[in-house]
Amino acid sequence: MQFNDMYKIMTTQQIIRLGFTHADIRRARSCCVRRLSRGVYSVRHVCTVEGHRRLWASIIEGTHSEFTEHGDLRDQIEELDAAVMARCEVRFQKQSQEARQEETNTANGSDTATRTSPASPPAEVFSHISAALIHGLPIAYPVTHQVEVVRPGVNRRFKSIHVRGVTIPKHHRQRVRGTEVTTLERTLIDVARTYNPDISVSMLDDALHRGLTTREKILATLAQCLETRNTKKVHLALELADARRESPAESIAAVRFFQHGFVGFVPQVEFDAPSLRRKIRVDFCHKAARLIVEIDGLGKLYLGSGVPRDELERERRREQWLRDQGWGVIRVTWKELFTEAKFEEIRRALVSAR
Template structure:
């Protein structure tokens, strides 16, 4: 593999087209052998990534690399005329997505043919204004607001709420989103977009927190405040959700909270010290994980019992 040299690729990617591997001295049989051994991973027809790079990446990075593989295989050989849109644009912008497949969405200037794109590509033909197109990670992409609206027209309500929460947190213009929503009239999917805009909260810091809030809303339980700051003898601490009058806190314990930013033991120790300081002030805690969000009856009973104490 030392004979393969990197070309100018989309930021953060490490990809080769088949002809680039040929030029580096690898025929089809050698490429196939490298794929079987795991040295290379075939991302799509005619595009490969180094296996060690692929294996080391988190799922959301892999999803962006699949878009980069499409870009590397098409933008450099085709006449152009398309931009990445919908959930592909959301991934390029870095928006949270939940339970969404990895198909590549593009917006084209001409009517798409069923045979002109791969089975992993979904073409669209919505007319875009210049303000609705920008370059993200070196690739043409719909603007943040256009991306949010397009996603919400094809996703379910929970997925929409996650996208809108995060987009607002990233600085999406809420007035622009509202105007775009009003312009859609009776378009399919607009109801989910409208509901998401009505119930969005930019204070949500993760898909888990958004889904927790959606569940509380759907169960008809009094909505808590988000990201509540409480001062203790150990300093200021922020709670994911809190009912101040009840001094009840609800914390969503996703793995990212413990594993991505510091050694696990250290993070958990600090978390328990923080909780101890809050409990001395009379605060009680309910901790939930992803699994609890799908045990709705148990969640409701547990939360109502705590609120009634």
């Protein structure tokens, strides 16, 4: 998921400037617009009402995306992403208004313009899962419906926002779309402190795989943190992270291997298959046990018939080639990542190999 301008987010004032009335907005909410928070809306899809064209024209042009209904837990992550974007838009509009007011005061010779020192803590910093969405990191599965921010000295949970009262130093935050967010390294650390390893390892794997950061940078940032809570969890997540993994499902599987005490599984191992006239790559390979574990991610689980028939046949031939070479193959679906039965099957295969 990529945060920047994925969906079209608009405030009431922006919609009104397009020529709509409050009554028009109410009618649009039953059609192609959805209210995200007070005074902030998202354009959900292209509709048949020509009068709404100014709302969804950018979707037709490819600048913004429609909201895709997956019918599964991915929809909850999309909703949180939109909520974070909405809060960013509110912050951006507020700061733009303050900047215009300051320019007006300066032009009029007023000395009432307030200036914030760059070194002073900002009023609000996006953090944790919300910051991860802004950085484009994967959320393996929904763990919160609340926008997460930091405000020094405030610890409160509201219906749609979780405020933490820690202080984020200047070098651990950056500006995105007119608002403050924790840096990538600090975000990875905060998530690892707070959430389960399968959530944090998925993000670490992705960031390392794409070359967005390094272990050294993350450890250097961790050493600068005043907070010491759950530091062992951060080190564990870093130990489990592997840049070779290519999906959150693979990252969750690796965490499950650790939790079940399995060792020896190597990710993304490649085989030369002359009879198939190509190389094939498997998710996990245990050479000593001659065992392959393939992970069917969330998309495969829910898309089902959306997978082309020739792709299914190609997968069948690939798996048969591995079995012909003497490899055992165990497939793990997304749902089975969160149950015990499939991992007991893997355990039995490892024991039999010994």
